[in-house]
Amino acid sequence: MAIFLVGLNHITAPVEVRERVVFTPEQSRTALTQLSENGWLREEVILSTCNRSEIYGLTEGELSPLEEIRNFVCEFHHIPPDALNGCFYHQTQEEAVRHLFRVASSLDSQVVGEPHILGQVRNAFVLALENKSTGIVLNRLFQKSVEVGKRVRAETEIGSRPVSLSSVAVETAAKIFGKLEGRAVLVLGAGEMSELTVESLALHGVGNFAVTNRSFDRAQELAAKFHGTAIPWEKLDEALLPPDIIISSTSSPDFVITKSHLERLMSSRKHRPMFFIDIALPRDIDPRVQEVYNVYLYNLDDLKSIAEGNRAEREKDIPRAEKIVEEEVRLFMHWLEGLTAVPTVTSLRKKVEQIRTTELEAHLRKLGPLGERERNLIDALTQSIVNKILHEPTIRLKRTADERERRDHAKALRYLFDLDKEEW
Amino acid sequence: MYIILSWIAVLSYLVTETLYWLNLVSRKLAYAKLASRFLVISLIIHFTAMLARSRQLHLVPYKDLYGSLSLFAWMVALIYLALEFRHRQKSVGAFLLPIPIVLLLLGTLLNRPGTHTPSAELRGMLFAYHVTSNIFAYSAFTVSFILSMLYLLQHHQIRVRRPGLLFSRLPSLELLERMNRTSVAVGVPVLLCGILLGSLWARKLHVLWEWDPKLVWSIITLLVYAGYLFLEKKGTWKGKRSAIISVCGFLIIIFSYSVVNLFFSSFHKFY
Numbered sequence: 137m138a139i140f141l142v143g144l145n146h147i148t149a150p151v152e153v154r155e156r157v158v159f160t161p162e163q164s165r166t167a168l169t170q171l172s173e174n175g176w177l178r179e180e181v182i183l184s185t186c187n188r189s190e191i192y193g194l195t196e197g198e199l200s201p202l203e204e205i206r207n208f209v210c211e212f213h214h215i216p217p218d219a220l221n222g223c224f225y226h227q228t229q230e231e232a233v234r235h236l237f238r239v240a241s242s243l244d245s246q247v248v249g250e251p252h253i254l255g256q257v258r259n260a261f262v263l264a265l266e267n268k269s270t271g272i273v274l275n276r277l278f279q280k281s282v283e284v285g286k287r288v289r290a291e292t293e294i295g296s297r298p299v300s301l302s303s304v305a306v307e308t309a310a311k312i313f314g315k316l317e318g319r320a321v322l323v324l325g326a327g328e329m330s331e332l333t334v335e336s337l338a339l340h341g342v343g344n345f346a347v348t349n350r351s352f353d354r355a356q357e358l359a360a361k362f363h364g365t366a367i368p369w370e371k372l373d374e375a376l377l378p379p380d381i382i383i384s385s386t387s388s389p390d391f392v393i394t395k396s397h398l399e400r401l402m403s404s405r406k407h408r409p410m411f412f413i414d415i416a417l418p419r420d421i422d423p424r425v426q427e428v429y430n431v432y433l434y435n436l437d438d439l440k441s442i443a444e445g446n447r448a449e450r451e452k453d454i455p456r457a458e459k460i461v462e463e464e465v466r467l468f469m470h471w472l473e474g475l476t477a478v479p480t481v482t483s484l485r486k487k488v489e490q491i492r493t494t495e496l497e498a499h500l501r502k503l504g505p506l507g508e509r510e511r512n513l514i515d516a517l518t519q520s521i522v523n524k525i526l527h528e529p530t531i532r533l534k535r536t537a538d539e540r541e542r543r544d545h546a547k548a549l550r551y552l553f554d555l556d557k558e559e560w
Numbered sequence: 561m562y563i564i565l566s567w568i569a570v571l572s573y574l575v576t577e578t579l580y581w582l583n584l585v586s587r588k589l590a591y592a593k594l595a596s597r598f599l600v601i602s603l604i605i606h607f608t609a610m611l612a613r614s615r616q617l618h619l620v621p622y623k624d625l626y627g628s629l630s631l632f633a634w635m636v637a638l639i640y641l642a643l644e645f646r647h648r649q650k651s652v653g654a655f656l657l658p659i660p661i662v663l664l665l666l667g668t669l670l671n672r673p674g675t676h677t678p679s680a681e682l683r684g685m686l687f688a689y690h691v692t693s694n695i696f697a698y699s700a701f702t703v704s705f706i707l708s709m710l711y712l713l714q715h716h717q718i719r720v721r722r723p724g725l726l727f728s729r730l731p732s733l734e735l736l737e738r739m740n741r742t743s744v745a746v747g748v749p750v751l752l753c754g755i756l757l758g759s760l761w762a763r764k765l766h767v768l769w770e771w772d773p774k775l776v777w778s779i780i781t782l783l784v785y786a787g788y789l790f791l792e793k794k795g796t797w798k799g800k801r802s803a804i805i806s807v808c809g810f811l812i813i814i815f816s817y818s819v820v821n822l823f824f825s826s827f828h829k830f831y
Contacts, residue, residue: 290587290588290589291586291587291588296587296728297723297728307723307728308718308723310732311714311718311727311732311733312718312732312733312734313732313733313734314731314732314733314734314735314738315734403796406794406795406796406798407795407796407797407798407799408795408798409733409734409798409799426719429796429799429800429801430798430799430800432718432719434721438721441721442721442722442723445722445723446723
């Protein structure tokens with residue numbers, strides 16, 4: 137029995153290959169069913185994202201059905217087997233566990249610390265669970281991996297500092313305004329960058345968007361997308377009054393908003409703080425607006441330099457994340473080894489008990505008529521002998537601290553007593 | 561007895577402080593939850609220490625250094641705990657708790673044993689309420705001072721576009737401002753009460769109204785913080801300027817606690 141993994145990711149396979157072996161949820165279900173019908177693996181989970189396709193499983197014996205699974209993937213996606221040469225990696229036991237934990241912690245991602253992978257791991261597991269393809273080992277493995285991912289996220293910086301421009305803007309806004317729900321946002325110029333920023337703001341609960349653009353049609357288009365309102369460009373001054381956050385990306389060659397402009401505005405909005413995000417080139421907002429009390433202004437360069445700084449910080453924390461992963465791998469392996477010891481003991485006891493009862497019955501028959509007391513005594517005697525003999529190996533096996541040693545002992549026991557025939 | 565209890569309280573506060581820092585550094589929420597529990601325990605131990613002291617003296621122990629510093633420390637910690645509950649924000653504790661720790665430590669170390677036999681004028685409910693409210697108000701302003709400093713730090717980080725190590729851990733400007741407002745809004749009416757109670761008590765002692773320097777400075781403090789509340793509400797001074805007012809107010813308190821107390825005041829001496 138061994139945990140087994142075969143797959144490919146953004147490091148081993150180029151995107152042209154990866155996109156051919158993506159499993160959609162529907163395909164995953166079919167593939168999982170086919171895999172279990174083929175009987176190579178005892179449990180299986182398919183994790184497929186745009187950066188990786190991996191099949192996790194639990195093998196019956198010590199041998200990994202590597203070739204079989206590879207061929208299965210190729211056949212399933214109608215790819216000639218040669219096309220995937222060198223793309224697959226294959227790992228077992230501890231390495232496979234570590235791999236999954238690193239994946240869930242986003243240490244194996246293209247952008248280290250990116251948040252989506254954890255949800256993808258969870259979904260892959262839930263899908264397999266619903267398909268009844270998992271059992272005690274993979275259930276535990278995947279539940280643990282989600283926990284590890286969460287722990288790494290919570291205890292290290294690798295996921296905490298935003299590294300994309302729009303998320304830096306959102307974090308800064310959150311540090312100024314606290315909760316972003318209910319904040320009003322005005323978008324000047326409906327370009328692609330503004331759309332991205334609006335999208336991340338919407339993810340953080342901002343629901344009140346207004347869009348203004350020189351071409352009103354485009355403003356309406358973007359506004360409709362985020363359930364906002366479109367405002368004609370001529371009414372810019374009015375539009376500036378309510379919002380707390382202004383995202384500007386017009387193609388205007390001059391400043392759209394100037395200091396004197398804003399000074400007038402601030403008194404009518406009672407000097408509540410305002411946050412300008414100027415992502416236009418050339419800039420839309422006069423840098424001197426920062427001199428106005430309670431006005432914060434970030435331009436494209438500011439966002440970029442913070443994002444880069446954060447990326448460096450994330451990378452600094454990778455060793456800490458790896459340490460957490462190591463710790464959890466050790467704990468998991470400990471549990472897994474325990475799993476092999478307990479069934480061994482159970483099947484050993486079962487087998488010996490079986491021998492005892494058959495022998496007892498046979499000999500009692502030979503002994504002829506006996507009183508109740510004598511029968512009980514003989515039964516107790518045999519039981520006591522069996523228990524005494526089994527006591528020491530049971531205790532010793534369970535107490536062996538070293539995992540490898542315990543596994544070897546269990547293996548020896550299973551071989552010597554021929555325990556592997558039995559179901560466990 | 562109360563000295564031993566005070567030391568235990570100091571230790572317990574130190575544990576709390578460590579837990580708050582662990583929460584900041586490791587970002588494990590479990591630490592913050594534990595810290596809050598330890599803070600409650602510390603407050604109880606500390607209270608027992610003060611209770612033991614006042615049993616010994618048969619009055620609320622204000623006249624000595626231990627009494628006033630210890631009560632001050634206790635109230636700062638108590639007000640912080642209340643703020644933490646109200647605003648569900650646990651990261652400020654790491655910055656705030658050093659104040660009660662240092663105050664209690666100073667009080668316990670500088671304490672000169674021996675019973676001060678209290679004069680008759682220092683007895684009575686009125687006097688007790690007067691001193692308690694004043695210390696309470698000053699504690700609230702101390703909390704406001706720390707919050708203002710954090711506000712200025714956070715504001716600075718946003719302005720220079722260099723999110724430092726604690727940037728993501730500290731609360732937002734908006735929340736710091738709100739917490740700050742809560743503590744000042746509690747402090748101002750309580751200080752007003754304290755001053756009025758003091759004058760009532762003086763009247764009972766047949767002192768009509770004496771312009772004691774300490775009283776003058778208390779009124780100045782009151783005006784500064786009332787001004788904070790007024791300007792904050794008006795909006796023009798929201799944010800950084802309010803934080804600066806609060807810092808100034810705190811400097812005035814320090815001044816009146818130290819210089820005025822030691823050199824000018826006639827009957828407002830605590831030790």
